[in-house]
Amino acid sequence: MNKLRNTVVFIIVALAIGVAVAFFTTGNALTEEITTIRFGHGSAESNERHIAVMHFKELVEGKSDGQIEVQVYPNEQLGSEAEMIESVTFNDLQMVAASAFSQYDQRISVFELPYLFDTYEEAWDVLDGEIGKEVAAPFLEDNLRIIAYFENGFRHITANKNIENPEDLRGLKIRTPEFPISISTFSSLGANPTPMAFGELYMGLQQGTVDAQENPIANTYASKFNEVQDYLIMSSHQYMPLPVAISEEFWQSLTAKEQAIIEESALEAAQFHRNLLTENEEKMIEELEEAGMTIVYPDTELFKERIDRVYEAFKGRFGDEFVDQVIQAAE
Incomplete structure (x- = not known):
């Protein structure tokens, strides 16, 4: 009987230990549930933008020991830039790297004023400083938290004719993004700015719907516009950052540790993107x-003489003080 009783006791203890192990294992699994971030952008996989976003993914997943997963959707798979930003405002998409934020607050377009910056370093100092934070703040009202500024670069013209001064732009049908400052800049230079979705641009150039386009070198290179354009005009007429935003609703659902990992990784990836793009630009131009x-x-001094009205219009809308503050910071 004692032997039987001891056996029963042993079985009960073993079962109890098994239940306890199962409970604590399940509890840990629940506390280590993977957080998923869906991250959309509009560039091809060969573009530095995609490489930088993949670097962000690597950083986040490494720093979180795999507890945060980043799913990347390039090449406008989730819609146009404007549509992806809108998806973030609805918290249907967690993160986006895009240029079309001015639809929510046009003050962010101040960085796109023609010939505002002469060098990348000037632009980075402004973006990473107080003005960059000040411009980002209003987007929280639309559920958009801008956590870093990736790189878009200086924009240059491609065409099937030589362009050496503003007179060569007169009447030229040039594709621009549907941004007020881009349109205003080329109108002031005498061209005929024609907004068109980026995904339609190659065919538009090929079929002659537009005669020219303007983009950073990396976009021109990755999209192979050299196949349908003969000239690359190094006009440097605009600088454009690439804001990276996360859904504020999603952000507030994260732990402080998760927030720190994501923000730190975004800033590291931004600098990685900047370095990668500037290092590769010369090589891309050669190719x-x-x-x-x-x-x-x-x-470019000839072009700068024609863009005063772009500044005056922006100042008329947002005030001399704001624009002068940015200009002073850029200097």
């Missing part, structure tokens, strides 16, 4: 020239 493009370096 575009080898592929048959003629590289033109116009006298």
